Amino acid sequence: MPADTSHQASPVVGNTGRSVVNDVVIQVATSNGSGSQSANNILLKSIFQMGVPVSGKNIFPSNIQGLPTWHTIRANKDGWTAQRKETDVLIAMNQESIVDDLRDLRPGAVVVLNSELKSHLTRNDLHVHIVPFNELVVAACPEVKLRKLVTNMIYVGVVGYLLSLEVDEIHRAIAKQFKTKPKAVELNRNAVMIGYNWAAEHLVNERQFTIERMHNADNKILIEGNLATALGLLHGGVTVVGWYPITPSSSVCENLIDLLRRYRHDPITGKATYAVLQGEDEIASIGFVMGAGWAGARAMTATAGPGISLMGEFAGLAYFAEIPSVIVDVQRMGPSTGLPTRTCQGDILKAYFLSHGDCRHVLLIPGSAEECFEFGMEVFNLAERLQTLVFLMTDLDLGMNHWMASPFKAPIKDMDRGKILSAEDLERIKTFERYRDVDGDGIPYRTIPGTNHPLAAYFTRGTGHTTAATYSEKPEDWQSNMDRLTRKFDTARRLVPPPVIEQDSRSDIGVIAFGSSDMAVKEALDQLRSEAGLDAGYMRLRALPVNGEVWDYIASHRVIYLVEQNRDAQMASILRMEHPELAARIRSVLHYNGMPIDARGIMEGILKMENRK
Amino acid sequence: MSATLTASPVETSAPKAQSLNRIGLAQTIYRGLPSTLCTGCGHDSITNQIIKAAFELGLEPHRVAKLSGIGCSSKTTAYFLGQSHGFNTVHGRMAAVATGVNLANRTLLNIGVSGDGDTASIGLGQFLHMIRRNVQICYIIENNGVYGLTKGQFSATADKGSLQKKGDENNMFPIDCCALAIEMGCEFVARSFSGDMKQLFTLLKAGMSHKGTALIDVVSPCITFNNHEGSTKSYKFAKDHEEPLHEIGFVPYYEAITADYAEGETHQINLPDGARIILKKLNRDYDPVNKIKALELLSQARDERLFLTGLLYHAKGQPSLVEQKHLVDEPLATLPQSRVRPSAEVLADIMESLK
Numbered sequence: 001m002p003a004d005t006s007h008q009a010s011p012v013v014g015n016t017g018r019s020v021v022n023d024v025v026i027q028v029a030t031s032n033g034s035g036s037q038s039a040n041n042i043l044l045k046s047i048f049q050m051g052v053p054v055s056g057k058n059i060f061p062s063n064i065q066g067l068p069t070w071h072t073i074r075a076n077k078d079g080w081t082a083q084r085k086e087t088d089v090l091i092a093m094n095q096e097s098i099v100d101d102l103r104d105l106r107p108g109a110v111v112v113l114n115s116e117l118k119s120h121l122t123r124n125d126l127h128v129h130i131v132p133f134n135e136l137v138v139a140a141c142p143e144v145k146l147r148k149l150v151t152n153m154i155y156v157g158v159v160g161y162l163l164s165l166e167v168d169e170i171h172r173a174i175a176k177q178f179k180t181k182p183k184a185v186e187l188n189r190n191a192v193m194i195g196y197n198w199a200a201e202h203l204v205n206e207r208q209f210t211i212e213r214m215h216n217a218d219n220k221i222l223i224e225g226n227l228a229t230a231l232g233l234l235h236g237g238v239t240v241v242g243w244y245p246i247t248p249s250s251s252v253c254e255n256l257i258d259l260l261r262r263y264r265h266d267p268i269t270g271k272a273t274y275a276v277l278q279g280e281d282e283i284a285s286i287g288f289v290m291g292a293g294w295a296g297a298r299a300m301t302a303t304a305g306p307g308i309s310l311m312g313e314f315a316g317l318a319y320f321a322e323i324p325s326v327i328v329d330v331q332r333m334g335p336s337t338g339l340p341t342r343t344c345q346g347d348i349l350k351a352y353f354l355s356h357g358d359c360r361h362v363l364l365i366p367g368s369a370e371e372c373f374e375f376g377m378e379v380f381n382l383a384e385r386l387q388t389l390v391f392l393m394t395d396l397d398l399g400m401n402h403w404m405a406s407p408f409k410a411p412i413k414d415m416d417r418g419k420i421l422s423a424e425d426l427e428r429i430k431t432f433e434r435y436r437d438v439d440g441d442g443i444p445y446r447t448i449p450g451t452n453h454p455l456a457a458y459f460t461r462g463t464g465h466t467t468a469a470t471y472s473e474k475p476e477d478w479q480s481n482m483d484r485l486t487r488k489f490d491t492a493r494r495l496v497p498p499p500v501i502e503q504d505s506r507s508d509i510g511v512i513a514f515g516s517s518d519m520a521v522k523e524a525l526d527q528l529r530s531e532a533g534l535d536a537g538y539m540r541l542r543a544l545p546v547n548g549e550v551w552d553y554i555a556s557h558r559v560i561y562l563v564e565q566n567r568d569a570q571m572a573s574i575l576r577m578e579h580p581e582l583a584a585r586i587r588s589v590l591h592y593n594g595m596p597i598d599a600r601g602i603m604e605g606i607l608k609m610e611n612r613k
Numbered sequence: 614m615s616a617t618l619t620a621s622p623v624e625t626s627a628p629k630a631q632s633l634n635r636i637g638l639a640q641t642i643y644r645g646l647p648s649t650l651c652t653g654c655g656h657d658s659i660t661n662q663i664i665k666a667a668f669e670l671g672l673e674p675h676r677v678a679k680l681s682g683i684g685c686s687s688k689t690t691a692y693f694l695g696q697s698h699g700f701n702t703v704h705g706r707m708a709a710v711a712t713g714v715n716l717a718n719r720t721l722l723n724i725g726v727s728g729d730g731d732t733a734s735i736g737l738g739q740f741l742h743m744i745r746r747n748v749q750i751c752y753i754i755e756n757n758g759v760y761g762l763t764k765g766q767f768s769a770t771a772d773k774g775s776l777q778k779k780g781d782e783n784n785m786f787p788i789d790c791c792a793l794a795i796e797m798g799c800e801f802v803a804r805s806f807s808g809d810m811k812q813l814f815t816l817l818k819a820g821m822s823h824k825g826t827a828l829i830d831v832v833s834p835c836i837t838f839n840n841h842e843g844s845t846k847s848y849k850f851a852k853d854h855e856e857p858l859h860e861i862g863f864v865p866y867y868e869a870i871t872a873d874y875a876e877g878e879t880h881q882i883n884l885p886d887g888a889r890i891i892l893k894k895l896n897r898d899y900d901p902v903n904k905i906k907a908l909e910l911l912s913q914a915r916d917e918r919l920f921l922t923g924l925l926y927h928a929k930g931q932p933s934l935v936e937q938k939h940l941v942d943e944p945l946a947t948l949p950q951s952r953v954r955p956s957a958e959v960l961a962d963i964m965e966s967l968k
Contacts, residue, residue: 219968220968221964221967221968222967223967231960231963234955235954235955235960236954237950237953237954238953239717239945239946239948239953240713240716240717240945242709242713263955263959264953264955266941266952269941269942270939271939271940271941271942272938272939272940272941273941273945273948273952273953274945274953275716275717275935275938275940275945276938277712277716277746277934277938279709279742280738280739280742281738283706283709283739284706284708284709284712284738284739284742285709286709287702287706287708287709287710287712287713287739288709288710288712288713288716289713290702290709290710290713291680291700291709291710291711291712291713291714291715291716291717292713292714292716292717292945292946293713293717294700294710294713294714294717295678295713295714295717295718295721295944295946296717296718296944296946296947297713297716297717297718297945297946298953299713299717313703313706314703314706317702317703321700407961407964407967407968408960408964409960410956410957410960410961411954414950415950415954447698448946448947449675449678449697449698449714449718449721450675450676450698450718450720450721450944450946450947451675452673452675453675454674454696456675456696456698457674457675457695457696457697457698457699458698458699459690459691459698459699459700459701460698460699460700460701461700461701462701462702462703463701470646471691
């Protein structure tokens with residue numbers, strides 16, 4: 001039994017005797033490579049299946065085995081599922097982090113403590129349940145090799161009992177998780193029940209936190225953003241994928257590969273209607289995309305910050321030579337390895353201006369799993385319509401964590417291949433100049449290599465060119481081409497997803513945010529209203545370049561709090577640069593410690609600047 | 614050296630004005646813009662042979678994609694096949710772009726032109742990876758041992774002991790793109806000389822007919838920065854030292870062999886499409902089908918400073934990139950929406966599994 005005798009049997013402090021229902025943050029502290037992911041997913045799904053809004057966030061190290069990992073599940077009846085700093089229920093399985101894990105808990109928290117851990121527990125304001133996992137697993141699993149994995153399922157049972165989860169839902173979640181492996185289903189169900197029954201027999205459950213069936217997650221899905229993005233790309237008709245593995249973007253391509261294998265083989269010949277090629281580096285990967293985009297394919301790559309840097313030269317070529325192309329950037333912290341497994345929105349400035357000379361790119365910024373899907377489709381329409389590089393900017397929090405979402409809807413709109421001239425078109429119009437602005441929107445016409453007409457061919461180059469795509473070093477040719485590219489960028493302002501007024505308000509305070517901050521911002525606004533009596537409006541940006549609505553919004557507020565997840569206020573810098581007369585109205589609320597953004601931090605930031613705290 | 618293969622840097626035979634090729638096009642259709650390179654540049658001779666080879670093979674211009682990196686050599690894709698799409702990409706990265714083109718449209722014949730700096734220095738990694746993937750391309754290196762466009766710095770193919778125009782000596786080991794290509798599994802590896810027009814013309818025709826990556830490394834003297842005494846890539850050095858391994862003939866699939874060869878006089882390579890490469894023996898009895906022997910020969914050439922030209926290595930059987938990927942026969946680029954967008958039922962099923 002317990003090796004550490006300092007454990008105490010729950011001297012309860014602060015328990016009012018009433019359960020907090022459907023509002024709990026559970027944290028599983030374990031080490032990576034211990035196979036806890038399945039167990040955590042089952043816990044997450046069981047709560048979700050009981051109709052309670054929930055999210056799952058994995059805080060993991062850049063390592064394969066042995067370093068501390070935390071999985072956080074937040075269930076909230078009102079749908080607030082952003083990061084929350086305070087943990088209500090800790091499942092303590094890791095010796096390495098136990099001292100910190102216990103120290104950081106708020107008074108009244110519930111702890112499920114592995115009896116093997118030396119915790120040096122001195123606090124008496126926690127509800128501690130000591131569980132002899134190592135003994136229980138012997139009964140649960142005769143096979144020694146599997147015991148480490150099965151131990152995790154025992155804590156699912158213990159916590160399931162403490163939170164009053166419906167056993168049937170746990171069993172259903174297990175069946176889904178191991179659907180093709182009946183033996184695993186049986187083994188894991190058995191382990192869960194050993195934990196559940198042991199807890200029922202040995203623990204005094206004071207039901208501080210309980211989950212009760214409700215209907216706020218009915219007909220919803222639980223999905224990781226990277227899978228949502230991959231589904232979007234699939235439905236967007238991607239045909240060529242070039243990629244190089246890098247955290248946290250790898251699962252965009254891995255999910256996409258799985259989907260393509262399943263759904264994109266010709267039903268008659270069995271041949272592939274897509275090509276995926278892993279490059280030797282990010283430069284090659286974007287090179288594949290350049291070649292394929294130039295040749296007329298819907299081509300993309302996915303990467304993170306360091307990859308974006310390497311793709312810089314090709315990004316400039318895509319801009320000047322006007323090659324339809326797509327980069328999915330799942331943002332993470334820092335240069336080189338930085339903190340590759342931590343989240344941020346630190347590539348906004350870099351992506352917007354990536355490359356040399358005058359360069360500006362279109363960025364789509366999804367704020368939810370639904371938008372990862374929608375923008376994953378739309379990004380190809382925009383890249384081909386605008387004949388340029390378009391970034392899809394997500395981040396690790398959105399991409400690698402589990403989010404609740406409404407089921408995605410199949411596209412109704414046809415794919416937009418943009419301004420392409422066929423051999424028949426050429427025969428009819430008898431003239432073709434690759435870079436002439438025929439329509440006044442800055443977007444020229446292109447032909448696809450392989451078009452069988454003597455007028456079809458043109459020469460693509462990064463150097464100066466005339467409207468007919470011939471080499472030119474004439475100052476007027478260079479400048480007029482640059483001016484046309486500016487017109488094209490202004491056309492992009494009208495075509496990209498417009499901002500959304502998420503919260504209308506008569507207040508003179510406006511909040512602007514984007515990307516994965518959305519959920520935390522909405523919760524923060526709710527808290528500002530209920531706790532500080534402060535009302536504010538909220539506009540969510542969904543793309544760069546921004547359009548006139550944004551300027552009007554800023555101009556019509558006394559102050560704008562621009563929330564972003566980076567140190568240097570990158571989005572604020574772009575807005576201030578484009579409209580300096582509005583610069584003074586923008587104040588930044590910045591979050592950049594690598595953890596997913598939380599509502600408290602946003603609220604405190606705003607209150608401080610409002611001199612309310 | 615065989616009399617029929619005497620190198621001559623100047624085009625002498627007057628083109629027959631009205632002659633048309635097998636698809637009814639005149640040779641002028643295969644020309645591009647006038648060259649802007651230095652007068653006498655070896656690259657222009659290569660351009661001329663590309664035009665002739667494409668004309669004689671009867672390539673359909675709209676089925677060719679011209680690809681290049683950056684440098685004097687890479688500019689030349691503008692000087693031939695004016696009715697073919699061309700993409701002058703970035704320095705050292707044409708290989709990856711060509712790979713993307715090949716995946717997007719498997720029906721295009723890719724002609725890649727690169728230089729020794731573009732391929733062997735900045736682009737060496739991409740060059741090797743392109744070969745190991747067996748991308749569909751006839752990849753021509755216009756190899757002069759220096760960076761011409763930035764005025765004469767050594768490239769990685771400069772021979773040990775070769776002198777720069779200002780007198781500096783290269784002390785570093787040269788990179789032999791042909792030896793590396795053989796090592797990487799390339800199934801068509803040739804070396805030629807821009808002054809050896811007949812051989813180059815024949816190798817280009819064979820290379821453009823090859824399935825997968827065909828490499829032709831052409832020593833092409835830089836008249837301005839590397840044509841001096843002490844250079845191993847000058848016209849004089851190349852002419853004095855060139856030793857063709859064989860007299861090479863290429864008979865495309867649509868033609869019959871007309872010449873008679875005595876027994877044991879030739880090596881013949883039959884290509885999958887019915888074309889044949891005929892190698893008439895010269896001083897050496899060299900059959901380019903043995904990888905180890907080819908590498909040995911190149912090693913010997915480097916040690917003894919021999920300038921061996923011809924078909925160094927040929928093999929067949931490796932699947933090309935698009936075969937490895939089991940792509941549909943049509944270009945991916947132009948597949949209709951109905952073939953690239955899953956049905957609404959597929960998405961509904963996936964959504965159900967996530968509930």
